[in-house]
Amino acid sequence: MAPLIAARGVEKHFPVTRKFSEVLRGERPINRAVDGIDLTIGEGETVGLLGESGCGKTTTGRLLLKLTQPTGGTIQFAGEDLNQVKGPALKRFRQQAQLVFQNPFDALNPRFTIFRALREPLLNAGIPETEHADRMWTAMRRVRLPDVDAYYDRYPHQLSGGQLQRVVLARALVLEPRFLVADEPVSMLDVSVRAGILNVMRDVHATMGLTAVYISHDFALVRYVCARTVVMYLGKIVEDGPSAEVVERPQHPYTKALVQAVPVPDVNQSRAPLPIKGSLSQAQAPQGGCRFRDRCPYAFERCASEEPLMREIVPGHKAACHLL
Ligand SMILES: Nc1ncnc2c1ncn2[C@@H]1O[C@H](COP(=O)(O)OP(=O)(O)OP(=O)(O)O)[C@@H](O)[C@H]1O
């Protein structure tokens, strides 16, 4: 499989608002939201990006779409360095790489009909008008809203959440992109409509051969839609492998804890706390060594002195841990 995306040493460091005392001491604290990611994604691959809140998933997705500039490293898309892409090449990239938002209610302009919402990207991209109807119809059929006439002159508030998320997906597909990033695409939807949307997404991959990154907290969703799963911890990738392997035979202690914490399918039972110490909101990436060591039940001396690198544990399945 030829890589569509090749990210090398990608970093996004945000400046943190300084306390007065820090300003006086000349300190410049930074948030290492994404801190040196290597990620190669083959054409047609579906990758689930998992990890606790705040570990850098959305920032990674935005970097891959060039919606934010990296503070370090390079990302190649179809062989082109995104840091260098400008002008007409950037416009082409914007057509080929699309984002699906978490909240369908925010993603569409409430004053635009569905017709106008679907047509807008075509107009912006300068697609000949003779192709519009065909492209819009194809996109609506792909998301299983084939009764196009029933939706065209409606406004977002006249649709259910599930219908709306399909329209949002159709809008992302109308330009026939090669790459899609879906950030928590069903987390705002009722459980009863999620399965329908996930089936649509699986179909879309099968029929369009689309390359996609799904950002989620949900192992079950990622396993259902994505062939490959990547787990992030505090700005780093700690595990990467086939989804079934990662869920059934997690290697990294952090992934093991995440898998154990997967909620039981019972609405009355809340998600079990992670069987590791502390939470990400308190966790500060310790300097040097393994950044998970403060929470890891198995940490030993080497974890403080040497950063574990990603290596293949079983063919096709990588993790970064000194114990493995
Ligand atoms: N524009 C920004 N300016 C400053 N800090 C930011 C910015 N965007 C994100 N961050 C910080 O970067 C870190 C990673 O954020 P990010 O949104 O990528 O996490 P996430 O994994 O998507 O979390 P969630 O699961 O809650 O959506 C967080 O600490 C966040 O506060």
Ligand SMILES: [Mg+2]
């Ligand atoms: Mg996020």
